[in-house]
Amino acid sequence: MSLSVVLVGATTMVLAEPFHRFMLRHATGDAAEALARRVLFDPQGRPTGFDETKIERWLLTTFGDEAQIRIIDAQGRVVFSPVPGDATVFHGEGDLGRGTRSFAFERNGVAMHGAASEILRGGPRWYVYFAASDRLMVQMRETFSQPALFQGMLAVGLTFLAVFLVATHLTLQRMLRPLSVAARHARRITPQSLDARLAGDDLPVEIKPLIDAFNDALNRLQTGYQAQQEFLANAAHELKTPLALMRAEIEQDPPEARNPNLLEDIDRMGRQVQQLLHLAEASEARNYAMEAVEPLTAVAEVCSYMERAAQLHGVQIVATAEHREDGALPPAGPLRWRADRGALFTLMKNLLENAMQHSPPGGTVAVHMGHDGFTVTDEGPGVASSELDRLFERFWRGEARRDIGAGLGLSICTEIARNHGWTIEARRGDVGLRMEVGFGLQPTDAAGPGQRNVRAADTFPAPR
Known part of the structure; x- marks a missing residue:
C-alpha cells in the first residue's frame, strides 16, 4: 500500500x-x-x-x-x-x-x-x-490549487494507509485465527496419531485446498505406515513358526549329534523376531489401555520375572521409592502412575535387562521411583558421551556389547515412552549408565482407601 x-x-x-x-x-x-x-x-x-x-x-x-x-x-x-x-x-x-x-x-x-x-x-x-x-x-x-492538491493527497494517502493497515491487521488476524488453530493441531500429529485430520470448516475458502491436500497426504502416509507395521508384525509371526520347526528338528537328533551353535543361532533369531513383534505392537497407540498403576506392584512383578536372569548375571536389583511430603493437607497420596500395565512391564523389563547385561558380577542395578518418573542405574563401564544419542537407534550395538540382542530393546522403550507422553534419556552416572524416564506434567492419581505412603526408606531387592 x-x-x-x-x-x-x-x-x-x-x-x-x-x-x-x-x-x-x-x-x-x-x-x-x-x-x-x-x-x-x-x-x-x-x-x-x-x-x-x-x-x-x-x-x-x-x-x-x-x-x-x-x-x-x-x-x-x-x-x-x-x-x-x-x-x-x-x-x-x-x-x-x-x-x-x-x-x-x-x-x-x-x-x-x-x-x-x-x-x-x-x-x-x-x-x-x-x-x-x-x-x-x-x-x-x-x-492555491497545487499546494492544496498535494497536501490533500498526502493527508488522504496517510489516512488511507493507516486505516488500511489497522483494518487489514485486524481482519487477517481474525480470518487466519482458525489457521493458527489448524497449525497447532498439525504439530500434534505424530506417527502414533496419523488418523487425526485437520478441520477446515472455519478457514477462508482460499486456505481450504491446502488443508484438503494436507489431509490427503496424511491419508497416504497413514496407509503406508499401516502397511509397514502390518508387514513387520506379519513377518515376525510368520518367522516364528519355521524357527520353532527348525528347533524341533534339531532337538530330535541325539545330544552328541547336535550342533550347539545352531541352537544358539535359532535362539538369537527367535529373540530378534520377538523384539520385532514387540516393536510393531509398541508403535501402535491403539494398543495401549491407560489405567492407574501402583509402581511398587509393577516393579515387583518385573523383578520376579527377571529373577533368573539376575541370578545368571550375578547382580542384585534394588528398588527405592520416594514419598512427596510437602506438609499439605490432606497428606500427599501414595505413588501412583497412569500407564498401560503391559507396556510398562515391557519398558521396565528391557531397561533392567539392559542394565544387568552391563553390570559386573556382584553389582547392583538400582530402580528409583518417583511421582514424576523413574530411573534405572547400573554399575557397568558406561557409554561414551558421543554414543549416548545412538543408544535408542534401531539395531545399533556398541562395541562393548556383551549380549546377543538385536539392538531393538531401547527402541521399544522409546516407542512405549512416546505413546505415554513420557521422555526417556540416557545419562552418564557416577558409575555406569543412568536411564531416566520422565512423566512431565502427567497428573498422578489420588490415594485410594487403604493405600500406604511409600517413603524413601522403603526398599526391596529382587526376589531370590
Whole structure:
C-alpha cells in the first residue's frame, strides 16, 4: 500500500500539467454555460446583464483583462459587457455556432482560453463568451490549487494507509485465527496419531485446498505406515513358526549329534523376531489401555520375572521409592502412575535387562521411583558421551556389547515412552549408565482407601 501511495503521487505529478490543460478547457465551457443560464432580458427580448442574485457583480469585474465576459448577437456584435464602454470583440463571427464550444487565442500577447455558449431562448440567437488568461489560471494553480492538491493527497494517502493497515491487521488476524488453530493441531500429529485430520470448516475458502491436500497426504502416509507395521508384525509371526520347526528338528537328533551353535543361532533369531513383534505392537497407540498403576506392584512383578536372569548375571536389583511430603493437607497420596500395565512391564523389563547385561558380577542395578518418573542405574563401564544419542537407534550395538540382542530393546522403550507422553534419556552416572524416564506434567492419581505412603526408606531387592 505504501508503494501504491507513492505511485499515485508520482503519476499525479507527471500528469498534473496535461490534466490542468484538459480541465481548463472544460472549465471555461462550464463557466460559459453557467453564465448563459443566468442572463437577464428586457421586455424587448434583448440581454441586459446577469442575475446578480446568483452571480455577484464583483466576480464579473474584479479580474479586469485576465477574465473577459461578453454577450454578443448572431452577427458577433457585443450587446453587453460588465465593464461599461468595453465593446472589444475577442473572437470572430465565423466561429459562432450552436451549443458550447471551447477555443484558445491570444489577446495583447497573452494566451487565453475561452468558450462560447448559446443562450437557449426563443427568438434571436445570443451567445455568452467567457475567456480567462492562462497566466491567471497558472498563478491560481501554483498558489492555491497545487499546494492544496498535494497536501490533500498526502493527508488522504496517510489516512488511507493507516486505516488500511489497522483494518487489514485486524481482519487477517481474525480470518487466519482458525489457521493458527489448524497449525497447532498439525504439530500434534505424530506417527502414533496419523488418523487425526485437520478441520477446515472455519478457514477462508482460499486456505481450504491446502488443508484438503494436507489431509490427503496424511491419508497416504497413514496407509503406508499401516502397511509397514502390518508387514513387520506379519513377518515376525510368520518367522516364528519355521524357527520353532527348525528347533524341533534339531532337538530330535541325539545330544552328541547336535550342533550347539545352531541352537544358539535359532535362539538369537527367535529373540530378534520377538523384539520385532514387540516393536510393531509398541508403535501402535491403539494398543495401549491407560489405567492407574501402583509402581511398587509393577516393579515387583518385573523383578520376579527377571529373577533368573539376575541370578545368571550375578547382580542384585534394588528398588527405592520416594514419598512427596510437602506438609499439605490432606497428606500427599501414595505413588501412583497412569500407564498401560503391559507396556510398562515391557519398558521396565528391557531397561533392567539392559542394565544387568552391563553390570559386573556382584553389582547392583538400582530402580528409583518417583511421582514424576523413574530411573534405572547400573554399575557397568558406561557409554561414551558421543554414543549416548545412538543408544535408542534401531539395531545399533556398541562395541562393548556383551549380549546377543538385536539392538531393538531401547527402541521399544522409546516407542512405549512416546505413546505415554513420557521422555526417556540416557545419562552418564557416577558409575555406569543412568536411564531416566520422565512423566512431565502427567497428573498422578489420588490415594485410594487403604493405600500406604511409600517413603524413601522403603526398599526391596529382587526376589531370590
